[in-house]
Amino acid sequence: GESVTVQELAEKMKKSPADIIKRLMMLGVLATINQEIDADTAGIVAAEYGLEVEVKVELDAEALLTQEAEDDPADLAPRPCVVTVMGHVDHGKTSLLDAIRQTNVTATEAGGITQHIGAYQIEHNNKKITFLDTPGHEAFTAMRARGAQVTDIAILVVAADDGVMPQTVEAINHARAAGVPIIVAINKMDKPDANPDRVKQQLTEYGLVAEEWGGDTVMVPVSAKTRQGIEDLLEMILLVAEMADLKANPKRAGRGTVIEAELDKGRGPVATVLVQNGTLTVGDNVVAGTAWGRVRAMMDYRGRRVKKAVPSMPVEVLGFSEVPQAGDMFYVVPDEKTARSIAEKRANRKREEEFKAAMPRVSLDDLFKQ
Numbered sequence: 001g002e003s004v005t006v007q008e009l010a011e012k013m014k015k016s017p018a019d020i021i022k023r024l025m026m027l028g029v030l031a032t033i034n035q036e037i038d039a040d041t042a043g044i045v046a047a048e049y050g051l052e053v054e055v056k057v058e059l060d061a062e063a064l065l066t067q068e069a070e071d072d073p074a075d076l077a078p079r080p081c082v083v084t085v086m087g088h089v090d091h092g093k094t095s096l097l098d099a100i101r102q103t104n105v106t107a108t109e110a111g112g113i114t115q116h117i118g119a120y121q122i123e124h125n126n127k128k129i130t131f132l133d134t135p136g137h138e139a140f141t142a143m144r145a146r147g148a149q150v151t152d153i154a155i156l157v158v159a160a161d162d163g164v165m166p167q168t169v170e171a172i173n174h175a176r177a178a179g180v181p182i183i184v185a186i187n188k189m190d191k192p193d194a195n196p197d198r199v200k201q202q203l204t205e206y207g208l209v210a211e212e213w214g215g216d217t218v219m220v221p222v223s224a225k226t227r228q229g230i231e232d233l234l235e236m237i238l239l240v241a242e243m244a245d246l247k248a249n250p251k252r253a254g255r256g257t258v259i260e261a262e263l264d265k266g267r268g269p270v271a272t273v274l275v276q277n278g279t280l281t282v283g284d285n286v287v288a289g290t291a292w293g294r295v296r297a298m299m300d301y302r303g304r305r306v307k308k309a310v311p312s313m314p315v316e317v318l319g320f321s322e323v324p325q326a327g328d329m330f331y332v333v334p335d336e337k338t339a340r341s342i343a344e345k346r347a348n349r350k351r352e353e354e355f356k357a358a359m360p361r362v363s364l365d366d367l368f369k370q
């Protein structure tokens with residue numbers, strides 16, 4: 001594995017070597033300034049200082065495998081955009097997702113959709129769009145907290161009869177924090193008391209100014225009930241996506257994010273993942289958080305078995321050793337041994353951190369007092 005000298009670690013962490021040596025002593029490691037310590041120990045020292053994020057990522061033995069290597073521009077290909085629907089409760093997020101799904105799935109297929117994996121893909125004008133219906137506000141926040149950026153575009157659903165509400169504002173803030181462009185769907189236009197101008201007016205207070213009012217936010221009046229405006233909305237999504245020029249490299253090993261996961265009685269751990277770069281193939285060895293495994297089978301959103309999942313495709317994955325967490329990144333690694341060892345190291349580290357968090361802090365100074 002990788003290692004680092006005490007001196008190097010001290011420099012990276014902007015601490016004195018003496019400080020590092022003292023910390024190591026407290027961990028039961030006697031080290032000199034030029035001594036090499038392994039990445040895991042270094043990570044633990046870094047964590048002690050609360051610097052885990054930066055330093056750990058840099059030092060982890062697994063970093064080599066999990067780091068995003070540069071793609072050869074020649075290998076990059078356009079990928080579908082990934083869209084999340086956000087908004088206040090009861091403003092019609094679920095209805096809108098259903099309306100989009102139904103509008104774009106042929107009648108014969110509609111009966112075949114029994115599987116629900118919290119994500120689906122549609123085709124509009126021969127272009128695919130991926131919709132995630134899991135990340136409600138909490139899941140979205142949890143994923144963001146873990147550094148996972150899964151969406152390219154946020155659809156902000158605002159009911160035309162109800163207007164901007166607290167969760168509408170929250171959604172705007174989340175999308176902003178993630179740097180994700182917002183398209184506003186002014187929903188429930190079929191209602192007699194629908195007032196889209198009032199919605200537009202209210203949104204200006206949050207910096208979202210409609211294009212027709214001289215701003216740059218796309219706002220589309222829709223009705224999930226009558227399906228009015230759904231096609232326009234899809235048009236607009238494709239337009240915004242086109243401007244973002246989304247690309248990925250399907251030739252590399254697959255990586256992405258766990259969208260949701262659960263323990264299925266019959267099938268064991270089941271994870272819905274979104275492939276964000278590369279191609280995930282049945283038989284691949286994968287790691288996600290402290291879970292590892294070999295992809296035994298994959299299903300698309302319709303529950304159909306697939307052998308490969310390309311960028312922006314959501315798939316259900318069977319074969320994980322345990323249930324990974326929503327927001328965990330997954331990576332394809334070269335072999336089972338690597339997968340297992342990375343996952344086990346992470347599990348150990350997690351246990352260690354939990355153990356330490358539960359332990360009263362004792363410093364050297366405390367030991368030598370009186």
Ligand code: GDP
Nearest residue numbers: 088089090091092093094095187188223224225
């Ligand atoms: P969510 O909480 O944002 O997912 O909202 P839902 O999709 O569950 O919708 C909340 C309620 O609004 C349900 O009773 C829907 O039938 C209704 N609803 C959603 N969209 C429309 C719409 O376009 N028109 C009308 N009239 N009702 C709608």
Ligand code: MG
Nearest residue numbers: 090093094095
């Ligand atoms: Mg809902």
